[in-house]
Amino acid sequence: MDDRTVDVAIVGGGLAGAAAADVLGRHGASVLVLDDNLHPGGQYLRGGRQSGGSWSDRVRRRGLRLIEHLPQSSVEIASRAEVLGIEAGFKLMVARGNGELSTVTCKRILLATGARERFIPFKGWTLPGVMATGAFQILIKQSGILPAKETLVAGAGLFLTAVARDIQKSGGRVPAVLSESSFFQQVPPPSLLARQFAKFAQGGGMLGRLRLAGTAVRNGTRILEARGDDSLREVVAVRVDKKGKVIPDSETVYSAGSLAAGFGFTANVELAQLAGCGLAFTSQLGGWVVKVNEDLETSVDGIHAAGEITAIGGAAKSLTEGRLAGVGILRRMGLLAPDELKAEISALKEMRQRQMAFARYFNSQYMFPPEYLAGWIRSLPDDVSVCRCEEVSLGAIRRAVAEGYDTPAAIKKATRCGMGICQGSTCKTILLEVLSALTGKPLSHIPLPSVRMPIKPTYLGTLAGGVP
Amino acid sequence: MSGMRIKNHHRGKRVMLTVNGRPVAAYSGETLFAVLCTEGIVALRPASKKLTEAARGGFCGMGSAQECRVTIDGMPDRRACMTEVREGMEVVTDGR
């Protein structure tokens, strides 16, 4: 891909990015979607077409149709395109899958960079055989491969049941699903239940089918340790009470060569942070998110945001916000008259409010109260790895905090936590929570470490302008 | 942990790759990470400092954790989960 100049660059070719590209492309804007994945569709549409009549399948089909029918005369999708940085103007530095570097110049940017999984570490979580729940889902949906015949699923939140069902439907066995808290630990308010009934019904149905297939569902259960020599051999779990305190003598050992561990999601806000967009920490929205107004504009003039980065909220919200952001960009560019699409815009904003309400409920399943999380972290032994890349233990961080290094930036220098090749992608949220537990400062008051280009590791040969 | 292919998943054409000198059959459209799973190759590289257990394997599956790095066609530090298999691909794990 040579250097490009377009009206709008969209970073992220998932549901939000695609929905925006669709409305933008149909109203006269030239659009380049930069997606780092092999195929567009983001995390949700991995694997393409699905049959079935469930609610999520319907959303999936909507998303696929959207992508397949993007107006090709005005919308270009670049796959395997990683945006490394953004400069005023706007200019985006993009690394391509073939190792080339190119610059994209545009008038407006939509950031739709989605989310990744976040984790609470446990002893042995770096063993081969222990993977994130999303890894299993992606292997199944995208490559049609089940990593193991039998997989233990554990962690926290609603995603566990979905992954367990995916494994079972693919012919795999899930001996148990172990969850930190009981599913639906908060009874959803009746109004929410009524309006988002389909989602709740699907969740409840999944649980039922899991049990029917012989999976033990254990709540109030935490992974204590993953054990093995070269790879996973067994998983030790313990019971925890409602306050998150480990119940003595409650260990169960599961023989397991494969563990799917999931603890929820965190928004990929790094590019937004690099571009100077204001961020905010809000538990109910999934942690650190990009601040947007009701038209989905960020604090930087010309940069808009949509999808998981405004709040972890699922596929339908991403579709709504993509379209809403696209419309907002069109208005700013003068491609829509002030009155045009007025009714639709109102409807979109109303739908977004309902979806945000569901998002708040959804995230409350993952966001444990500060005292709960602090207790959990305090119970972890010193030899738990916090930073996987640099092998920085919880003990090393505790010692550094005791010496007075108590901000993420200071810990980074004192221990190397976050200095590895993933640059905090895996450990950032863990470090923030550890610091909150150790210092008593609320997460909203712990400053994020700085973000610099390149957002993703890039061969020096690529940065030099050649092909490595 | 050894993986298996799911029935009724639409696959592309068969391709042959070499993994650590051994020929491996796979299907176009599968990621290298997925293929390595079917071969039971879970340990992809040594841990950074050898302070804890020896090996590391893929973790997040979506290109974020950087754990699944292998050498592909002579180029080191390529994420297996973000690479689709290709005819003639040469893969070395634990390559650097």
Add this chain to the structure above:
Amino acid sequence: MVPQTADAVIIGAGVIGASIAFHLTRHGIKPLLVEKSDPAAGSSGACDGLVFLQSKKPGLHLKLALESRRRFDGLVDTLGKSIEFKNPGGMCLIESEAELGAMRLFAEEQRKSGLEVELIDGDEARRREPCLSEKVIAATYSALDSQVNPYALTFAFLAAAKSAGARVLTGEAVRAVEVVSGKAQAVFTDTRKISSEVIVNAAGALAAEVGRMADLEIPITPRRGQILVTAAVPPLLRHCLISAQYVAAKFKPEHAATGGMGFSLEQADNGNILIGSTREFVGFDRRTTFDGIRTIASRIVPVIPALKQVPVIRTFGGLRPFTPDGLPILGKVAGLEGFIMAAGHEGDGIALSAITGELIADLIATGRTQFPLDAFRLERFRERRA
């Protein structure tokens, strides 16, 4: 406002402030460091770790650097392995005949100042440093050139100082300096007033701002240097490396226009390779830029082609405290009793930290220094203008 007193107040817990604190405690003085952010949050945490003699200007600058370098061996014993001090020797890489001519003359001047440098041809350079390409036609080698982990050094200075009674306040910016009858006698933060007979300005790139609080005009301006950091890789570099470019340009300015940018490289203990650097006056902007990154990368690839396949995982910009004559500002300030300058080290702060700490601490504790500090006084700028 909490009032307190201290033996000495050091503004800034970067490598200079930390070194001064360490050396003060060896005199039995227990300083209080007042740091607006975290230790090494400024330039000391955004630089490479080269302790390079070959890059110093022959004369006073190089002599000061040599003294500092000599202290490092002792410091390793005192501060320990955590500072990652390594002495692989350094090479200054020559890429053109013009540079070679300039470097021959430069080497003569370096020797006069007491630095042994050896001029070797390209083949010998490649024998010693196999990753170098044919672009290198010659090099100068110094066995003294070394490297250290700059923030680990800062932390080690502080840890040693703290165990001997020094205290560090972090997250507290100095907002004002109290001057009464020509005497600086206290500093204010948002929550405290700290009185002291001695106030040291070790605020690096922010030293001018601190100076204004005491009505001093301090000609220190930030000069950004961008650095690329690679992933940790198996040992590739055997030496610390710089290019002859900017060294030659220092000595023969006509060479400044020709050729590309100067570069510097080291491979840290952890395996990461740091590659620098730019020289930009952009105020206090620490961001890295497309231009800076592409320039550094394209500059180094022809010289060390193996770097093409090494992932860059991070970049950062550090603000060198630049002075008009390239020498730091050290010592007492005429007309302002109790206020001591220790800033303006440009890109040499890490290398000069050892000697700076010792000299300033000696000055405070005994009134005397092993070397005269006249050439480094703040007034020299005013005097030159007059």
